[in-house]
Amino acid sequence: MNLFEIMGPIMVGPSSSHTAGAVRIGFIAQRLLGGRPDWAQLQLSGSFAATGKGHGTDRALIAGLLGMAPDDVRIPMSHHIAAKEGMEVELGHIELRGAHPNSVLLHLSRADKRLSLQAASLGGGRVRVEAIDGMEARFSGESPTLIIRNEDRPGMVGEVSAMLGYHNMNIATMQLYRAHRGGLAVMVLEFDAPVPLMLRQTLEHLPGICSVTYLELEGT
Amino acid sequence: MAFSSIEALLTAAKDMPLWEAILRSDLEDRGVEQADSIEKMTLRWQAMVAAVEGYDACERSASGLVGGDGGRMDAAPRHYVDSYGQQVIATALKTGECNACMKRIVAAPTAGASGVLPAVLIPLRGRHSDEELIRALYVAAGFGQVIATRASISGAEGGCQAEIGSASGMAAAALTDLQGGSPQQCADACAMALQNLLGLVCDPVGGLVEVPCVQRNVVGAVNAIAAAEMALAGIGTVIPCDEVIDTMRAVGDALPSSLRETGEGGLAATPTARRLVLS
Ligand code: SF4
Numbered sequence: 001m002n003l004f005e006i007m008g009p010i011m012v013g014p015s016s017s018h019t020a021g022a023v024r025i026g027f028i029a030q031r032l033l034g035g036r037p038d039w040a041q042l043q044l045s046g047s048f049a050a051t052g053k054g055h056g057t058d059r060a061l062i063a064g065l066l067g068m069a070p071d072d073v074r075i076p077m078s079h080h081i082a083a084k085e086g087m088e089v090e091l092g093h094i095e096l097r098g099a100h101p102n103s104v105l106l107h108l109s110r111a112d113k114r115l116s117l118q119a120a121s122l123g124g125g126r127v128r129v130e131a132i133d134g135m136e137a138r139f140s141g142e143s144p145t146l147i148i149r150n151e152d153r154p155g156m157v158g159e160v161s162a163m164l165g166y167h168n169m170n171i172a173t174m175q176l177y178r179a180h181r182g183g184l185a186v187m188v189l190e191f192d193a194p195v196p197l198m199l200r201q202t203l204e205h206l207p208g209i210c211s212v213t214y215l216e217l218e219g220t
Numbered sequence: 221m222a223f224s225s226i227e228a229l230l231t232a233a234k235d236m237p238l239w240e241a242i243l244r245s246d247l248e249d250r251g252v253e254q255a256d257s258i259e260k261m262t263l264r265w266q267a268m269v270a271a272v273e274g275y276d277a278c279e280r281s282a283s284g285l286v287g288g289d290g291g292r293m294d295a296a297p298r299h300y301v302d303s304y305g306q307q308v309i310a311t312a313l314k315t316g317e318c319n320a321c322m323k324r325i326v327a328a329p330t331a332g333a334s335g336v337l338p339a340v341l342i343p344l345r346g347r348h349s350d351e352e353l354i355r356a357l358y359v360a361a362g363f364g365q366v367i368a369t370r371a372s373i374s375g376a377e378g379g380c381q382a383e384i385g386s387a388s389g390m391a392a393a394a395l396t397d398l399q400g401g402s403p404q405q406c407a408d409a410c411a412m413a414l415q416n417l418l419g420l421v422c423d424p425v426g427g428l429v430e431v432p433c434v435q436r437n438v439v440g441a442v443n444a445i446a447a448a449e450m451a452l453a454g455i456g457t458v459i460p461c462d463e464v465i466d467t468m469r470a471v472g473d474a475l476p477s478s479l480r481e482t483g484e485g486g487l488a489a490t491p492t493a494r495r496l497v498l499s
Binding site: 008059 | 222242245246249250257260261263264267281282283318319320321322323324325326327328329330331332334357358360361362364365368369373374376377426427428429430483
């Protein structure tokens with residue numbers, strides 16, 4: 001852990017896992033969706049469900065969906081702010097089997113875009129996305145991340161990495177997931193440096209690529 | 221890179237002040253300029269002060285279990301402690317209560333233990349410049365980094381010794397350095413503070429960071445002051461700091477999960493706690 005993960009973060013209490021981490025999950029979801037959702041369904045699981053109310057986990061998630069950072073003093077009022085901005089919120093509980101104790105399943109929509117996301121808060125404000133739209137995809141959001149959905153056929157991984165290599169992008173980690181053979185697959189790539197917009201657009205136009213989502217969070 | 225042992229930290233501090241050795245390792249670790257690091261630490265110091273200054277004794281946590289104690293401590297006559305001691309206790313309570321009431325605090329090293337460092341440092345503002353107190357935060361963070369690497373700073377992993385205990389060890393080192401103690405004396409102070417809280421369980425009532433968390437911040441602070449006084453008096457420890465930290469890890473591993481933030485054991489399992497959770 002770096003020095004400021006020990007002395008820090010600056011955050012709204014009371015819990016780095018149940019509050020600060022929850023804000024971060026909401027924030028990541030909002031970024032992946034492309035902006036503030038019009039409608040959000042939050043399903044809390046495990047310890048999030050059991051002690052979430054006292055820790056303000058619901059308020060924290062909503063604050064993140066509204067684009068707030070973990071140290072935003074408006075977090076306690078997020079229900080109110082969401083209502084004022086016209087974001088519809090539904091709260092519920094779910095039992096996600098085999099999931100980390102601090103987990104949440106989010107269903108979001110913004111205009112005609114929809115997104116579902118399962119994520120966990122790991123402690124100390126750090127989080128991990130576990131699945132997107134029901135498909136496994138794990139990443140922390142701590143470094144610039146590309147989430148590429150593509151047809152599951154031979155050569156796709158090679159093409160993507162060749163393209164990235166050609167543009168001098170050094171891949172820090174790469175993970176592959178697929179729903180079933182020959183169906184849809186997901187590549188999650190993490191980088192040390194930001195991925196330029198031009199390159200993301202080029203990737204999107206490669207045959208066999210269905211979507212390219214990019215996440216880059218500024219450090220807190 | 222971050223120091224992997226107190227031993228290595230003391231070696232690096234042979235020909236420069238402790239805080240500077242820690243600052244330099246941060247610059248190397250994160251690849252940033254000195255101004256960036258100092259500004260970040262200054263912001264943290266300012267946030268600690270702002271939390272205490274913005275404290276409102278009328279506020280209660282969402283569960284209603286905590287709030288107002290910092291104000292009570294400020295207003296009460298003193299019986300045993302001097303004015304610094306009273307402020308230490310009040311500041312620990314206030315920060316802990318701010319955290320429970322969803323105010324902005326600095327996790328140091330965690331939100332639950334966020335009151336320990338502000339408690340011992342903020343009341344020194346008249347005696348020491350902000351610059352000196354920010355350097356003390358570097359010392360605290362440097363020791364905390366080694367604790368996080370070798371043991372843990374998470375109650376869910378290591379019990380409350382890892383949260384309040386770690387904060388207390390960090391604060392003891394910072395206080396010792398602030399009065400001109402040698403790096404070895406800082407390590408001794410940290411070791412003593414950690415030793416005194418070894419085995420402390422994490423047993424929050426209802427799983428909330430409220431009871432006993434808020435008041436435990438006071439113990440972390442008072443223990444740090446005692447450890448720093450002892451170290452500055454030339455009292456050392458038999459077991460070196462690194463070994464104490466490793467012991468904390470071993471003890472944490474041996475704690476049953478009911479005593480590691482699950483809210484199932486310790487005070488959380490008392491009849492009163494159970495009744496409160498149901499109501
Ligand atoms: S009892 Fe547990 S939750 Fe409370 S301060 Fe200690 S470690 Fe943190």
